[in-house]
Amino acid sequence: MVQNQTPTVHPSADEAVGREHTRPSFRPDIDIYETRDEIVLVADVPGASGDDIDLNFENGVLDLHARVRPRRAENAAYLVQEYGVGDFHRSFQVSEDVDSSRISAEISGGVLTVRLPKAAAARPRKIEVRSR
């Protein structure tokens, strides 16, 4: 079971290490589903490629950060602006027992898919009943 943490627009941890926050960051839209063997997180991070993704899993918290570079010249004024452009950031509390060594991720067309395999102990086990 994956639960959402309170969304943080400006992560305080980043400020502590002195990273600049001249541009705002955004909360990506996500889907989360669970199967017998794994938990799958799908996140929309348009504008980011594989090199731009930072994924960390520590103490049951999955931290996702996607860097997005500006796509227009700074002096070009918007005629219409309906969305902002900046990094994506979101954290998730994972309460299920996850085999962290086997977490994998792939990105395609601005969609990031993270697979969190359940630890063997957390998987449902079928217990066979023998008749005597």
Added chain:
Amino acid sequence: MMVRVNRIPMPTPGSLAREMDRLMQSFLRPGVLPLPTFTEAERPFPPLNVWEEGDAVFVEAELPGFTMDRLEVTIVGNELTIAGERPETKLPEDGVYHRRERRAGRFTRTLTLTVPINVDAVTAEMSNGVLLVRLPKAETARPRKIEVKAK
């Protein structure tokens, strides 16, 4: 990745009143006709950003997970239409959703430009789920430097 652009020639001009209205609008806001403002619930998909850079107008939309074959960019005179579809994620048989925020389905959006566009030179490109349409201004719309000769 390049996106195919459908080009349809400019339709016959409308009534004089409509043309006057268009002209007035272009004075108020050069570039594009103002889009209506929406509340969060009725927000259209996808949101668009439009800007002017050099000799072109750029229209950008974030379309992660949209495949080329389901994306259509059409320019009719000075009206740009972006249409597409994002298929639903296929959930494994034993899968259960905990959270669903990503939208799926069909969408279409139209934008009216108030600067004359060189329709034949319009290009569209998709990169990391971001669609960028480049609409070069027609020669007549570009600022021209007029040389002044001394006598």
